[in-house]
Amino acid sequence: MLADIETLVTCESPSADHDAVAVSAEVTAGVGAARTGVLPERIVVEGRSHLRWRFGEGPSRVLLLGHHDTVWPVGSLATHPFSVDCGVLRGPGCFDMKAGLAMAFHAIAALPDPSGVTLLVTGDEELGSPTSRALIEDEAAGRLAALVLEASGEGGALKTGRKGVSLYELHARGRAAHAGLEPERGVSATVELAHQVLAVTTLADPALGTSVTPTVLTAGTTSNTVPDHGRFTVDVRVAARAEQDRVDAALRALRPVLPGAALEVTGGPNRPPLEPAASAALFARAAAAAARLGLPEPAGTFVGGASDGNLTAGVGTPTLDGLGAVGGGAHADDEHVLVAELPGRTALLAALVAELLAEPDAAAGRSARRGSGTPTGERP
Incomplete structure (x- = not known):
């Protein structure tokens, strides 16, 4: 497993570099094929490289989900080389989440029969999954x-909830004028934005886990001109779908304060929340499996960061996240x-998958695999 992680980590794959991610996809495909005996499908969408393994000929029942792109630029290995020292493995992207990919391959290889498993490894998760979202939702439905093989929470906790994310831009239009000669003729986009920033911050509700945070702000062009345009971005994090809808409606209801100003709101929800109800039953299964394996009882944690697990939960699929490596320092x-x-976490993953595959067929009959005409993979 350490050798496989080294192979994955030493192939750098920053999300925005299409060529690097394409090379990483080939390396990841090779490692996965060597362990599972099945070649993946290569799926390229708008230049971004994704991989899909489908095992067996019957309907897909369990989706394993990960990504092979990272936030680390090419050249990071020179300053953050791969190493294993005193039981600690290091290297760019090792925790988020290339070790999780190696774990998935080894867990699948340990199953007596992986029929019914789909493994989807995407190449743009760190960008918000712009080209893989539809693929993820289709495979999960x-x-x-x-x-989800994302890295664990603190102390190895499984991620039983994640906040949803919405991203917005508020654009203000005013009227330019000379700031010294006739400022009264202008309508300041900066002043309008100041009003709107204060209005936006009132939408937060910390008691419900809702944060509404103005971030980047720009306005104007020169220091002696009343600015006629400006904008700021807003990051929204919510624990519940109802809050995401409430904040979205409130932002779209904002109106300009200054006479003569105009306001436009763009953007919207990016990922729905992964609410604890979506993971409760799976978490209980994982805890029971850990007990049978003699492993410590896993903890559950709710985190503010989003992952592709938000997307699978958003289509109504029971989702458990943070099943990947234990460690820290993501990004x-x-x-x-x-x-x-690594061994215990991989054994837990294999046990959980095996238990789900053993469910009666009637429980899995809600959907046959989509795209049944697509090859399920080839033996190398």
């Missing part, structure tokens, strides 16, 4: 479960994986 200089945790 109607499945018994989606198991940071101290990114690392605890080697001693």
